[in-house]
Amino acid sequence: MEILELKGISKEYRSGRGTVKALSDINLAVKKGEFVSIMGPSGSGKSTLLNIIGCLDRPTAGEYFLDGMKVDRLSDDKLAEIRNRYIGFVFQKFHLLQGLDALGNVELPLIYRGIGSAERKRRAKEALDAVGLSDRMRHRPSELSGGEQQRVAIARALAQEPLLILADEPTGSLDSNTGRTIMELFQKLNAERGITVVMVTHDRDMAGYGRRIVRLLDGRIKEEEFIVKM
Numbered sequence: 001m002e003i004l005e006l007k008g009i010s011k012e013y014r015s016g017r018g019t020v021k022a023l024s025d026i027n028l029a030v031k032k033g034e035f036v037s038i039m040g041p042s043g044s045g046k047s048t049l050l051n052i053i054g055c056l057d058r059p060t061a062g063e064y065f066l067d068g069m070k071v072d073r074l075s076d077d078k079l080a081e082i083r084n085r086y087i088g089f090v091f092q093k094f095h096l097l098q099g100l101d102a103l104g105n106v107e108l109p110l111i112y113r114g115i116g117s118a119e120r121k122r123r124a125k126e127a128l129d130a131v132g133l134s135d136r137m138r139h140r141p142s143e144l145s146g147g148e149q150q151r152v153a154i155a156r157a158l159a160q161e162p163l164l165i166l167a168d169e170p171t172g173s174l175d176s177n178t179g180r181t182i183m184e185l186f187q188k189l190n191a192e193r194g195i196t197v198v199m200v201t202h203d204r205d206m207a208g209y210g211r212r213i214v215r216l217l218d219g220r221i222k223e224e225e226f227i228v229k230m
């Protein structure tokens, strides 16, 4: 079963300085439970593609089906609803609120979803436990290492019980050892919970934690590589 299917997706950015064609005729299908890495040079359209997959932006042309729903022409409100329900985001810069501790950061999106306090605490604690941070719940971001902050960001995504985790350069701000810990965590969540992961990375070693690498060049899919695990 496909969780997402892009058919002939193109994206143009129009501004006073002209038009940039960021994506051209992208065809991509991802099955439930897959772990896909997207690679490609700077400016090749990786973030643009991830933003469209994440319903943060709409394509200029083409069709996008998420969990069987056609979402390429939905209103901003509908897209926000779908993001909330299906998608967890992890970014290079962790985007944690400095004034809140780890637990507070993980709980925050659940408040916006109208989930009651007891259930929120339960889910947030479970998610922090899943990323190995039970003993850091009361620490603020400034009292955590980079890898720990990224694990809080992953717990925040996880607590929303997403079908899909989208990560844009999740190890870009981390040293390579810490980066590997984060990749192992994604692998574990993917294998044990069946959460689909789509990740953008510059790093071939990190990309290799996925099962498939999609390479972009000038807004087009140049090639796909399937990783055989020993």
Ligand SMILES: Nc1ncnc2c1ncn2[C@@H]1O[C@H](COP(=O)(O)OP(=O)(O)OP(=O)(O)O)[C@@H](O)[C@H]1O
Pocket (backbone or CB within 6 Å): 013, 014, 015, 020, 021, 022, 040, 041, 042, 043, 044, 045, 046, 047, 048, 049
């Ligand atoms: N909001 C925007 N307005 C105009 N052009 C944009 C906008 N966002 C991206 N672009 C252009 O679209 C192209 C693709 O950008 P994108 O951010 O998807 O690249 P990327 O592969 O993620 O690069 P990087 O590895 O540097 O993050 C680039 O040429 C970029 O300049």
Ligand SMILES: [Mg+2]
Pocket (backbone or CB within 6 Å): 046, 047, 048
């Ligand atoms: Mg980018």
